[in-house]
Amino acid sequence: MADAGAGEDADLCQQCGHPWGKHQLCGYSQEGDVPREGWVTCPAEGCACHQTWSTQGGSPEGAEAAYQRFLAERDGKGPAC
Numbered sequence: 001m002a003d004a005g006a007g008e009d010a011d012l013c014q015q016c017g018h019p020w021g022k023h024q025l026c027g028y029s030q031e032g033d034v035p036r037e038g039w040v041t042c043p044a045e046g047c048a049c050h051q052t053w054s055t056q057g058g059s060p061e062g063a064e065a066a067y068q069r070f071l072a073e074r075d076g077k078g079p080a081c
């Protein structure tokens, strides 16, 4: 995403085509710290779109692991974020 100035609803997710601005950015924080890795999910019903993200200090592998953990917890007791 090079253009950050566009309106939220003008941007569509490249994976699923739903409005990108409605996607949820999630992550597990570590001991009060801000998350360094996590995932993005689409709120549209039945949409399985997901992407992972990581910043300095995080890793793509950790982000994927966090997403898998989120899935496991969601199936057990509802969304974690």
Ligand SMILES: [Zn+2]
Binding pocket: 013, 016, 017, 018, 042, 043, 044, 047, 048, 049
């Ligand atoms: Zn979607």
Ligand SMILES: [Zn+2]
Binding pocket: 013, 014, 015, 016, 017, 018, 023, 041, 042, 049, 050
């Ligand atoms: Zn999407």
